Amino acid sequence: MTKPLTQTDKWRKVEDAGLDRGAARLTPERIEKVINEVIDKETSIRFQAYMRDCVRCGLCAEGCHYFLSRDRDPSYSPVAKMHQTAWEMVRRKGKVSAEFVRNAVQLAHTECNLCRRCLHYCPFGIDTAYVMGIVRRIGNRLGVTPQYIQDTANSHSATMNQMWVKEDEWIDSLKWQEDEARDEFPDLRIPLEKEGAEIMYSVIAPEPKFRTQLIYQAAAIFHEAGMDYTFPATPGWDNSDMAMFVGNNEIMGRLKRLHFETAQRLRVKRIVMGECGHAFRSVYDVGNRWLGWRDSPIEIVHGVQFYHELLTSGRIQVETQIEDLVTFHDPCNIIRGRGLMEQGREVAKAFCKNYIEMTPNREHNLCCAAGGGVINCGPPFKETRVKGNRAKAEQLKATGAKIVIAPCHNCHGGLEDIIHAYHLDMKLMFLGDIIYKHMKKTKAV
C-alpha cells in the first residue's frame, strides 16, 4: 500500500484565528465522534465509492490549477488532497489529532476551489470537490473553520445576508441608487415589494455594501428593457451562500428557504439573479436538495441567461461595440455546473467587435482560484490563492486580450488579484457593465 502523504513539517501552515483557536478547543473524543458521525450518518455510498475506487493513478492532477501552478508538486494534486484529509480520517477511524484536523480543514478550504475540473480527468469520475466538502463539514461541526468565512456564515445566520447588511441599510441602498439613476433616467423606479411582479431580482450582499453601481446598472437595464420586476424589502434578497461552503447545511437550508419563500410571498413568476456563480449553485444544486426539492421550486434565471434573453428578444439593443480585444472567463458554477457557456459568449460577442477565446475554455476552463469560498477565507490566504493560480495568469496572458469578462463575483475578486500579481495589462468587466455602457438608452436624458 502506498504510504499516505501525511501532513509533515513541509506542510504549508498559515496562521488563522478560526483554525488555530478552533483546534485548540478540540479533544480526541470529540474529533473521533464528529468524524465518525459525519462519515457514517451524513455521507452516502458515493463517499464510500470515492474512498474505495481511487486507484491513485494521478490523472486528476492535470485538472487542478494548484498542481499546475505549483510546478506540478504532487502534494497539490486532487488525489493528494484526499489523501491528506478524508482518507486519513477514514483509515484511522476518526482517531486523528487536533493538528491534523486543523490542517485538513485549511487544505480543504484554501487549496481546493470545489471547481470540479479534476472530475473531468478522473477515469472513475471521482469528485474531489465533494470529498473536500465533507472535510469542511467535519471541520465546521468541530468549530474549526477559517475565521473570515465563518464570519460570513455567522452573518448569514444573523441577518440572512453575508455582509451584516442591516435591514434598513439594504432598503436605503436601493432608494439611494434609485435617486442616482433618476439623473440619467428621470422616471426610473426600483420597485420594492411589488406583489405580482413578473420577476424578483436577487443579488449578493457585497452589491449593496461595496458595489452599488451594479444595482444601478441592473435597474437601468431592467428599465430600458421595460421589465416588470421587484426587489424584496425583507431578508431573502441575498442569494449568496457561504454556509454552503463551510458545510453548515442547516444554515444553508434556512437561507435558501427564505430566498425561495420571499419570491413566493411576492408571487413573482421567476427569480432573476445577478452575475454570481456560487449562489446559482446553491439554488439549483445544493440548498434546494437539502430542503427536499429536486430542482428549484421557482424558476431561477442566472444573469447570463437573462441578458441573453433580453438581447435575443430585442428588449435591449446594441448601440456601440467595444473595439479592444476581449476574452471570456467561464465561471465553474455556471458553466461546468449548468452549461451557460454559449449564452454568455453570444452576449459578449454582440457587444465586442474583437473577441478571442482562452485555451482551454468552456467546461475545461481553469478556475479563478477564488470560488468555492476560498476568497472568503480572507487576507491570510491571499498568497495561497494567487500563487496557486499562475496557470490562470498564463492562460489569460496568452490571449493578449485587454478586457476579460467574468460573469461571477468571486471570479472578479480572484482574477483581479491574479491580474495585479502577474502584472497583466487587462481590465475586468461583468456582462452587466458592458450592456449598461453599450446598450441603446432610449429612456435616458
Next chain:
Amino acid sequence: MSNFSAWDWKPGSRVVADLSARAADYEWREEPIASPDGESVACIVKQPDAGFTVLVNDEFWEQEFEKAWYLRHAPDGRLTCLVMSEDEWTVAVDGQPWESRFGFAWSTVFAPKSSAIGVAVQLDGKYGMAVDDQPWEQMYENANNWLLSDDGSHSAAAVQVKSLGQADIDTFAKGVFSAAIDGEAWEQNFVSVWSLAFNSDSSRLAAEVRLSQYEYTIAVDGKPWEQIFQSVWAPCFNPTSGGVVAPARMGGKWFLCEDGRKLWDKPFTQLWSQKFSPGGERLAAIVATGLGHWTVAVDGQPWEQSFNGVVMDLTFSPNGRSLACMGKDDNAWWVMVDGQRWCGGYDRAFPPQFSPDGKHCAVRLDRGGRYSLCVDGKVYSEDFDMLWDPTFGPESDRILIRAIKDGKYLRRVASLGDILG
C-alpha cells in the same frame, strides 16, 4: 379589525375611481392598492417638480413627502405609508404622519385583531420597534423578525444584545442574540434567534433558538426546551393544550414535536408551516414525503396527491372542516381542497379564501397575464387587468370583487349563483 358585516353587500357593480382621471396632476403613479371594503383605491404618486404623496380615489393626501413607499391598508381599512421628510422617516396613517421620527422605518406590521400598527425602526444606529407612534425605550445593536401579537398589546423582535467586532467569531459563538418583548430582552442569550410567535392572549412568546453551532431547539419565554435537535422550524402555540408545537430534525428526518416530544410519529423529508384549525381540533402542515414530493399532512397523515414543486398557503375554513392550499407542478399552479385538486393549472394562484360557513372557497388566478376568480373549482366568466383577493359576504352567498378593468377601478358584489352559474 373592521366590521365587515357593515360593508355594502348589495349585489351590483360600480366604478369607484377612474385611475387616469387625475393623470395630469402627477408625473407617475405606482401600483394601486384596493381597500379591504373595496370602497377606495390608493397609489403613491410623484407630483410634478415636487415630492411624493398618496392619491386615494381622486383625492390627494394634503402633505407631500421627499420619499414614500410601502403603502398598505391596516385590517381596519386605514391606509398607511412609510414617508420621509427632511431625512427623517415615519409612518403616515390616512395622510397624518406620526410625531415620532426615525433614521429609518420599514416593515409595517399589523395586529389582526386590533387597530395597533407597528413598524421596525432605526434611531441613531440602534434598532427596535415603534407601535402606534411609541418607540421602544430600549433599542439594540440590530434586530429582525418583527412581530405584533394578535391583539396588538405586545410587540417582539429578535435582537442583538451585545456588540460584535469585525470577524469576532468567538463572541458570536457565545451567543449575542435574544428575543425582546416591547423592548425588554429575555435574560438568556443564544447564538441565533428566529421566528417568534405569541400565544393567543399575548402572555407567552416562543422562538426558534440555536444554542451552539449545531444545536437547535425552541425557547418559550426565554427557557429552552430540554431536547436538542439538528434543526427546527417556526413554532406555534397549541390553542387547546397551550403547548408549543414546532417541526424538529432528528436523524436527518423531520418530525412534528410538542413541548420537545414527538407529536407525530411519522418522519418526513421536510415539514413546516404547521397550522391549527380555528377551534384547535385539527393540525396540518406542509410536508415532503420524499425528494420532490410535496403535500399536506393532517394530524400526521399525508394526503395522497402531491406536487413536485411547492405547496403553500395552508388555509383552514372558519369552521375547521375544510383545508385548502396551493400546489405547483411543472410550473403550473393548482388549488387543492381537502386533498382533491380542482381542475387547473394556472400561471399563478393566490391564497385561498373560505366563506364564513366554510362551504365555499374562492381563489384569485392569473391566466396568461389576465386575472380571474375561481370559486369552488369554477372559473368566473370575466377576467380583469388586476384583481385583489375576493371576500365572501357575511351570509356566505356573495363575493366582493375588487378589480381594475380598462383603467377603471370597480367594486362589485356578485351573488354566488351568478358566479357558479
